[in-house]
Amino acid sequence: MQELKEKIEKYGTVLPGNVLKVDAFLNHQVDTDLMYKVGQEFAKHFADQGITKIWTVESSGIAPAVMTGLAMHLPVIFARKHKSLTLNNNMFTADVYSYTKKTTNRISISKKYVEAGEKVLLIDDFLANGQAVEGMMEIADQAGVQVAGAGIVIEKSFQPGGKELRDKGVEVYSLAQIKSLEDGQVEFV
Numbered sequence: 001m002q003e004l005k006e007k008i009e010k011y012g013t014v015l016p017g018n019v020l021k022v023d024a025f026l027n028h029q030v031d032t033d034l035m036y037k038v039g040q041e042f043a044k045h046f047a048d049q050g051i052t053k054i055w056t057v058e059s060s061g062i063a064p065a066v067m068t069g070l071a072m073h074l075p076v077i078f079a080r081k082h083k084s085l086t087l088n089n090n091m092f093t094a095d096v097y098s099y100t101k102k103t104t105n106r107i108s109i110s111k112k113y114v115e116a117g118e119k120v121l122l123i124d125d126f127l128a129n130g131q132a133v134e135g136m137m138e139i140a141d142q143a144g145v146q147v148a149g150a151g152i153v154i155e156k157s158f159q160p161g162g163k164e165l166r167d168k169g170v171e172v173y174s175l176a177q178i179k180s181l182e183d184g185q186v187e188f189v
């Protein structure tokens with residue numbers, strides 16, 4: 001998505017540890033016109049597949065997920081994140097390890113908002129090691145829900161998440177794919 005790449009080039013900064021900071025339009029301040037187009041792009045790509053709901057993980061996945069839900073006229077669920085050990089019978093849960101933050105969070109989705117026979121689209125802001133998407137897939141598995149695929153705003157293609165998911169047969173659609181952040185430079189695939 002050309003406009004997204006331009007925003008990354010203009011406003012993105014590279015932090016040590018191969019982290020791309022995009023607080024100007026995605027992770028803190030949200031560029032709503034851009035995010036609206038992101039939602040439309042995911043809606044177009046995943047159209048006509050019988051998708052019934054959008055899933056994401058709080059907090060940074062919410063903006064692109066809500067825009068996708070708006071474009072597809074579908075509800076959006078954001079999995080809640082807790083420190084591990086939170087147990088609740090009314091929730092589906094999965095543990096998600098963050099390589100970036102070196103912490104494990106338990107993500108949960110209330111059983112109240114999941115119905116048998118659903119087909120969900122997973123949306124997230126970043127795909128790096130794939131742990132957030134894997135966590136949502138684990139929950140979908142527990143819930144007996146089908147996964148249509150994953151819509152990702154920015155994929156860090158030099159990290160293993162995208163390849164691992166595609167190797168498993170997951171349809172991963174990323175709007176910007178970053179090949180390298182070496183020497184503070186953003187290089188797209």
Ligand code: G4P
Nearest residue numbers: 019020058059060061098099100126127128129130131132
């Ligand atoms: P993974 O989900 O793909 O495995 O990601 P990883 O463990 O590597 O990263 C953990 C968190 O850091 C995730 O956010 C992920 O979106 C974010 N992240 C990873 N690489 C980058 C990057 O280069 N830039 C930015 N801005 N974020 C990155 P999270 O912990 O779920 O936090 P939240 O922001 O959604 O609340």
Ligand code: NA
Nearest residue numbers: 060061125126
């Ligand atoms: Na995220």
Ligand code: NA
Nearest residue numbers: 027060125126
């Ligand atoms: Na994030």
